[in-house]
Amino acid sequence: MNGTPRHKTLNRLSAGFRRFRRHWYCEEHNIYEDLLEGQSPHALVIACSDSRVDPALILDCRPGDLxxxxxxxNLVPPYSPDSGHHGVSAALEYAVRHLRVDTIIVMGHSHCGGIAHLMTDAGKDKNEFLSIWMRVAQDARAQADARCPDASAEQRERACEQWAIRLSLRNLRSFPWIRTAEIRGELGIHGWYFDLASGTLLQFDEGSELFIPLGDSYANEASETETAE
Ligand SMILES: [Zn+2]
Structure with a gap:
């Protein structure tokens, strides 16, 4: 048993938990003592399940931050209040109406397997759920196909990944309580795109409709002090 790949996996994960516990329960002044009182994250991040794009790691966050x-x-389906099992919508409702986050970020990424599946229909016959789920982004594929007819398959996938973020932003705004909070200035909605190849983070600029480097656009307030700590 010992030494099998599965055993090694469990070993690595339990060692990771010991490090996590030592750090966040001991060295960081028992941060969980405060968090026991409740969570009050300011940001909701909608990210892909992909193992390479963990938002807490990429954004260097602490427990309770996100x-x-x-x-x-990283898809947001449109507002559809019926008796279906809407996991994404339930989490949106909890974050926006109960926790009252002030920021929502849809964080897409390059080399997304889900988008590749959507663009190629690979293995769709043996999928029970994946192809149906990816239909949420059908319009993003249509945009990428129509606007980049001569581009390579890879370039069209990159375009589709970014159109899917824009689609999710639009779908977010189809939820009446999200739209209302945004109009009241209580909630900011952003689309970000993490490029695995270059290690850069782009933001969707609603004015120019372009993805531009995140840079220091939000770095004029508290973030400088946080870095200095
Ligand atoms: Zn992905």
């Missing part, structure tokens, strides 16, 4: 929804291709 409320996170992860699914294949």
């Amino acid at each position: 409320f996170v929804i992860r699914n294949v291709a």
Whole structure:
């Protein structure tokens, strides 16, 4: 048993938990003592389930900082109040109406397997759920196909990943309580794109409709002090 790949996996994860516990329960002044009182994250991040794009790691966050929804291709389905099992919508409702986050970020990424599946229909016959889920982003594929007809398959996938973020932003605004909070200035909605190849983070600029480097656009306030600590 010992030494099998599965055993090694469990070993590595339990060692990781010991390090986590030592750090966050001992060295960091029992941060969980405060968090026991309740969570009050300011940001909701909607990210892909992909193992390479953990938002807490990429954004260097602490326990309690982020409320996170992860699914294949970081998709937000449109508002659809019926008796279906809407996991994403339930989490949105909890974050926005109960926790009252002030920021929502849809964080897409390059080399997304979900988007590749959508663009190629690979293995769709043996999938019970994946192809149906990816239909949420059907319009993003249509945009990428129509606007980049001569591009390579890879370039069209990159385009589709970014159109899918824009689609999710639009779908977020189809939830009446999200739209209302945004109009009241209580909630900011952003689309970010993590490029695995270059290690850069882009933001969707609603004015120019372009993805531009995140840079220091938000770095004029508290973030400088946080870095200095
Ligand atoms: Zn992905």
